[in-house]
Amino acid sequence: DGGITQSPKYLFRKEGQNVTLSCEQNLNHDAMYWYRQDPGQGLRLIYYSQIVNDFQKGDIAEGYSVSREKKESFPLTVTSAQKNPTAFYLCASSIRADDGNTIYFGEGSWLTVV
Amino acid sequence: AQSVTQLDSQVPVFEEAPVELRCNYSSSVSVYLFWYVQYPNQGLQLLLKYLSGSTLVKGINGFEAEFNKSQTSFHLRKPSVHISDTAEYFCAVTVPFWGGGYNKLIFGAGTRLAVHP
Numbered sequence: 001d002g003g004i005t006q007s008p009k010y011l012f013r014k015e016g017q018n019v020t021l022s023c024e025q026n027l028n029h030d031a032m033y034w035y036r037q038d039p040g041q042g043l044r045l046i047y048y049s050q051i052v053n054d055f056q057k058g059d060i061a062e063g064y065s066v067s068r069e070k071k072e073s074f075p076l077t078v079t080s081a082q083k084n085p086t087a088f089y090l091c092a093s094s095i096r097a098d099d100g101n102t103i104y105f106g107e108g109s110w111l112t113v114v
Numbered sequence: 115a116q117s118v119t120q121l122d123s124q125v126p127v128f129e130e131a132p133v134e135l136r137c138n139y140s141s142s143v144s145v146y147l148f149w150y151v152q153y154p155n156q157g158l159q160l161l162l163k164y165l166s167g168s169t170l171v172k173g174i175n176g177f178e179a180e181f182n183k184s185q186t187s188f189h190l191r192k193p194s195v196h197i198s199d200t201a202e203y204f205c206a207v208t209v210p211f212w213g214g215g216y217n218k219l220i221f222g223a224g225t226r227l228a229v230h231p
Contacts, residue, residue, distance in 0.1 A: 004157075040123070042204060042221035043158075058218075090157055100146045100165045100208070103219060105157035 002027045004106035006091050012112050021076045021109045023091035030096050032074040033103065036060060037088040046089075049074055050096070078111060085113045116141040118207050120222035128230050129197055135190040135225045137205035147188040148206040148219065149179055158204065164188065175199070200229045 004025045013019045025032065031050050035043040045058030049068040063082025068074055074093075078085045089109045094101040121136040139145060146165050150158040162173025169181040179190045188205060205222040 006157075040223055042118075042223045043219075044221075045218060048218075092157075100163070102160050102163065105150075105159070107157045108155070110155075 004091055004093055004104060006089075006106040006109045008109060009107065010110045010112075012114060015113055016080045018080060019078050019085075019111065021078070021089055021091075021111070023074045023076065023106060025072050025074075025091075025093045025104075025106075027093055027095075027104065028071070029093035029104075030071070031094045031101075032068065033092040033094075034058075034064070034066065034074070034076045035090040035092060035105075037090060037108075043090065046076065085111055087111060116145065116207050116209055116220050118205050118220055118222035120203075120205055120225045122225050123223065124226045124228065126228045126230060127195055130194045132193050133191065133195050133199075133227065135203050135205075135227065137188045137190065137222060139186050139188065139205075139207045141186070141207065141209060143209055145207045145209055147179075147181060148208070149173065149177070149188070149190050150204045150206060151175075152202045152204065152224075154201075161190070161203075195227070195229045197229050197231060200227060202226050 007022045033048045034046040037043050044060050046064050047066045049055035052071050055068050065077045091106040092103045094103045117140045119138045127133045148163045149161040152158045161177050162171045164171045164181045172178045177192050202224045204224050206219045208219050
């Protein structure tokens with residue numbers, strides 16, 4: 001079945017460590033996104049990519065980094081510079097980044113920093 | 115700038131009762147509007163979207179929403195809810211970019227629908 005796979009589902013890390021969240025899609029979508037979800041705040045865009053080897057900062061990119069070396073993969077690294085990294089992270093994709101195209105979401109990854 | 119306000123953070127309702135989840139948006143230009151549903155510990159699933167045309171939009175699982183431009187609203191409705199509809203619902207807006215923009219969704223804070231037997 002086509003879809004978006006995020007791993008791991010749950011991740012615990014010590015403060016000061018970088019962590020990388022994996023996101024793979026087999027929908028043949030050009031555009032991919034990373035969102036952060038905090039309770040009561042909805043979703044906020046971290047980074048997005050419209051095409052391979054290109055990505056742009058979203059609203060809360062500080063302390064995060066991404067790469068887009070392959071069309072199907074868009075990993076997110078949460079660096080030690082991110083001051084409050086504990087959150088639910090959602091990867092998403094759409095056919096293109098054009099207006100109105102449905103954005104499909106993965107199952108999410110819980111990151112807890114202790 | 116665009117923004118989305120979901121007027122109720124929680125909506126309790128009994129099974130088989132009707133429900134309305136309210137969403138208002140702010141924008142000086144035309145928008146596209148979406149409703150997503152999120153079940154516990156899962157990603158978001160699109161319920162329905164309004165791009166243009168008929169202001170009454172029908173989605174999955176018996177949900178529908180009506181776009182009201184004069185009131186800048188996009189309320190979600192279901193005539194009879196089930197226990198399985200218990201979830202968090204997000205309203206989102208995106209502004210059409212012509213010629214190379216990107217599909218930036220702006221989300222509301224969410225409404226938690228709790229259906230009781």
